[in-house]
Amino acid sequence: MRYEERAVEQTAFGEVRENAARLESLIANGPIVPTVTPEEIRSYLTSRYDFTKPLELDDVIADVEEMLRKWQVHVTHPRYFGLFNPSVTIASVVADLIAAMYNPQLATWRTSPAANEIERHTLAWLAGKFGLPSGTLSNFTSGGQESNLSAVVVALARRFPRLGECGLRGLDVSPVIYLTDGAHHGFLKIARMAGLGSAALRTVAMDKNLKMDVADLRRQVAEDRKSGLAPLMVVGTAGSTAAGVIDPLPDLARFCRNEDLWFHVDAAWGGAAILSPRLREHLAGIDQADSLTCDAHKWFSVPMGAGMFFCRHPDAVSSAFESDVAFMPGKTAATLDPYNATAQWSRRFIGLKLFLALAERGESGYAEMIEHQARMGEVLRGSLTRSGWRIINRTPFPLICFTRDGLVTSQFLTELYKRQIAWMSEVQLDSGPPVLRACITSFRTTEQDIEWVVGEMSRIFTREEVLSS
Ligand SMILES: Cc1ncc(COP(=O)(O)O)c(C=O)c1O
Numbered sequence: 001m002r003y004e005e006r007a008v009e010q011t012a013f014g015e016v017r018e019n020a021a022r023l024e025s026l027i028a029n030g031p032i033v034p035t036v037t038p039e040e041i042r043s044y045l046t047s048r049y050d051f052t053k054p055l056e057l058d059d060v061i062a063d064v065e066e067m068l069r070k071w072q073v074h075v076t077h078p079r080y081f082g083l084f085n086p087s088v089t090i091a092s093v094v095a096d097l098i099a100a101m102y103n104p105q106l107a108t109w110r111t112s113p114a115a116n117e118i119e120r121h122t123l124a125w126l127a128g129k130f131g132l133p134s135g136t137l138s139n140f141t142s143g144g145q146e147s148n149l150s151a152v153v154v155a156l157a158r159r160f161p162r163l164g165e166c167g168l169r170g171l172d173v174s175p176v177i178y179l180t181d182g183a184h185h186g187f188l189k190i191a192r193m194a195g196l197g198s199a200a201l202r203t204v205a206m207d208k209n210l211k212m213d214v215a216d217l218r219r220q221v222a223e224d225r226k227s228g229l230a231p232l233m234v235v236g237t238a239g240s241t242a243a244g245v246i247d248p249l250p251d252l253a254r255f256c257r258n259e260d261l262w263f264h265v266d267a268a269w270g271g272a273a274i275l276s277p278r279l280r281e282h283l284a285g286i287d288q289a290d291s292l293t294c295d296a297h298k299w300f301s302v303p304m305g306a307g308m309f310f311c312r313h314p315d316a317v318s319s320a321f322e323s324d325v326a327f328m329p330g331k332t333a334a335t336l337d338p339y340n341a342t343a344q345w346s347r348r349f350i351g352l353k354l355f356l357a358l359a360e361r362g363e364s365g366y367a368e369m370i371e372h373q374a375r376m377g378e379v380l381r382g383s384l385t386r387s388g389w390r391i392i393n394r395t396p397f398p399l400i401c402f403t404r405d406g407l408v409t410s411q412f413l414t415e416l417y418k419r420q421i422a423w424m425s426e427v428q429l430d431s432g433p434p435v436l437r438a439c440i441t442s443f444r445t446t447e448q449d450i451e452w453v454v455g456e457m458s459r460i461f462t463r464e465e466v467l468s469s
Contacts, residue, residue, distance in 0.1 A: 013094055020090045024076070027069070028444065032077045033417040034070060041071060071218050078445045079422040081380075081438035083241070084269040084298040089443075091360040092302035092353035099349035099397055106347035107339040110329040116338065119351035122358065127310050129274050131287025137314035139342045140296075141307035144268035145186045148235075149295035150309045150320075150343060152177065152187075152194050154291060155233045155262035160318035168195045173230035178202045178220065180212045180247070181430065182240035186268060187380035209394050210430060212236065212247040214255060221259060233262040233286075238283055239270020242427045242437065244395030246270065248324070249285030265289040269403060270305070270397055272299030276365055276370045282396050299370060301443055302353040309342075317341050369443045373398050376440045383454040398440035401427060404461060409434045412457075412466040421456045 048063070075085035088332060089107035104112040106119070141147045156163055162170055177200055191200050202224070205216035221231045234256050236247040249265060256263035264288050271294030273279035274286070286292065290313060296306035311317050314336070322340050333336060339345050358366065377398025381391055384402050393401040403409070409426040413436070416422060424438040460466060 003121055013097070015077050015125070016097055017090050021091050024087075024090075024444075026257070027074050027076055028078055030069060030077075031420045032072065032074050032079055032423050033420060035418075036071045041344050058384040063269065065426045073417060073423055075423075076442065076444075077423070078442050078449050080442060081422055081424040081445075081453075082440050082441060083425065084295075085304070085411040085437060086298060086301040087356045087444050089361070089444035092099055092357040094215040095356040096303055097355040098356075099352045102349070104349050104420045106349055107345055108329045108337040109332050110337075111337050112349070115349045115352070116335070118355050119349075121237075121309070122337075122351050122355045123308065125358075126274075126308070126352055130271070130283075130289075130292060130294075130310065130447065132289070132292070132310055133312055134296065135156050135314060136310050137336070137341060138310040140347075141309050141340060141342070142305045142350075143188070143297065143350070144184065144293050144295045144343070145307075146343060147268075147295075147307045147309035147388055148184065148186055148194060148264070148266055149190045150317075151262075151291040151311070152196075152233065153343070154311055154313070154316045154320045155264065156194065157320035158313055159230075159232055159262070161319070164319060171230075172227065174200065175232040175233065176200055176202055176224050177233045178217055178231070178261075180204050180206050180210075180237070182206060182210050182212075182236050182242060182245050183235050184268065187235065188196050198211065201221050206245075206430060210245045211236055212252065214248060214251045217255065221261070231259065231261055233264055236263065236265045236285075236289075238265055238267035238286060239273075239395075239397055239399075240265075241269075243393040243401050243429055244270070244397040244399035244420060245393065246282055246395065246397075247285065249288070251285075253285045253288030256290075262290045263288060264291045264293070266293045268293050268295045269298035271295070272366075273374075275345075275366045276374070277367060278371055279374060279396060286351055296351075296354040299373070300354055300357070300366075301369065303356055306350050306353060314341075332339070333422045372443060373440045373445070377451060380438060380450050380454070381438065387454050387458045389457075390424050391437050392432075399437070400439075401429060401437050403433075403435040406467045407436075407461065408466055408468050409436055410449075412436070412460060415460045415463065416457065419460070421451045421460075 052396045074080060076087040093290045102117040106112045106115050108118045119140055127138050160171055181203055188198055191198050202220050205213040207213050224231050234252055236249050236252045238246050253263055263404050274283055292310040296302045296308060297304045321342055338347050381400050389402045389404055391400060424436055426434045427437040428434050
């Protein structure tokens with residue numbers, strides 16, 4: 001490449017960085033929660049976009065940006081304390097643009113050697129951080145749901161070698177998966193998609209801290225074996241969606257080893273804590289997982305969709321997904337083509353956003369970002385307690401479930417949104433009454449943001465419309 005061409009490219013991406021930084025501050029100073037109806041947006045779109053004649057691209061871009069700013073919950077706002085949709089690092093935004101511009105096809109190694117190796121390099125580094133063995137096979141996925149689905153499909157393929165050919169109807173036993181009520185509800189969909197049906201899911205009891213009760217797990221597995229069922233897999237969650245709870249991973253690993261069960265760890269958002277010297281001890285036992293889900297598009301702060309699936313049994317992954325066909329470019333001996341190792345066929349360059357962000361910040365920069373959020377969680381816990389709120393959950397992660405006597409959570413949230421104070425949600429833990437749930441998902445959230453929000457929340461709590469009569 002000639003020098004002048006390289007300079008033009010650098011300027012182009014430099015502008016993207018500047019614009020992204022400008023947008024970041026625009027969002028941080030704007031509203032968080034929209035008030036809009038489907039009809040309002042539909043009639044606006046119908047009035048402007050019938051696609052009969054071309055429009056100026058700049059005008060359309062400006063219009064789209066305005067729609068997004070007006071009519072979205074702003075998950076990158078520092079006072080979005082929501083489900084784990086993160087603020088995004090600018091390096092990862094630039095990466096998404098680069099991936100779109102070059103549009104590499106990652107289905108086979110031969111069509112995208114550079115992109116495939118960048119992904120492989122990033123995943124191998126992270127697999128090492130998790131303590132998984134060097135032969136671990138890993139891939140980027142669309143998100144945690146695809147990774148969890150992959151885990152079930154691969155576990156089935158390993159346990160039942162004839163499944164690929166005969167399907168579930170060829171089995172003379174029924175596989176069972178064990179998880180708690182705190183596991184992600186996507187497993188219900190997965191059980192249906194995998195053809196197992198929801199009856200294949202066993203809900204294991206939780207202890208008072210909402211962690212899986214290993215004694216109940218043992219009891220249920222023994223009972224199922226006695227009934228002629230085929231216990232297959234235990235799902236340990238490392239950072240439950242509702243309450244940030246970490247199941248007792250070392251105990252589950254030991255149990256699975258003794259019982260010859262597949263140990264899957266769903267660390268979709270909590271997994272990033274492995275980069276933090278302060279937090280990683282809470283993930284002890286994760287290195288024993290047969291398979292692991294961890295999302296880059298959660299606590300690694302890159303744009304959606306970027307999940308990751310790790311599995312220590314590469315042969316099982318191959319038998320689940322192998323699908324050779326003559327029209328695809330030829331294999332290389334040294335590596336497995338991604339279309340033969342994942343549910344996807346055509347593959348986007350998902351991993352570049354994590355690679356670029358990691359390269360820019362380094363491991364220590366990432367640890368700092370993650371620990372900042374954990375610290376903000378502690379600030380929120382402290383501030384809520386001092387102001388008379390009651391904390392319901394226990395977790396080292398920055399997710400706080402809390403309430404107050406007499407609070408009607410849905411009414412409270414309506415008031416909170418109306419005043420643009422913050423976005424948070426409500427949740428029911430272990431069939432209890434609804435409580436508020438706030439998760440620090442933005443590395444830009446500050447102590448001042450938190451103190452201000454808690455002050456405003458206490459003010460709203462004094463209003464009678466948020467109290468039960
Ligand atoms: C623990 C856990 N597992 C799985 C998922 C599903 O991940 P995704 O939304 O990336 O598909 C989530 C999403 O919040 C989650 O919190």
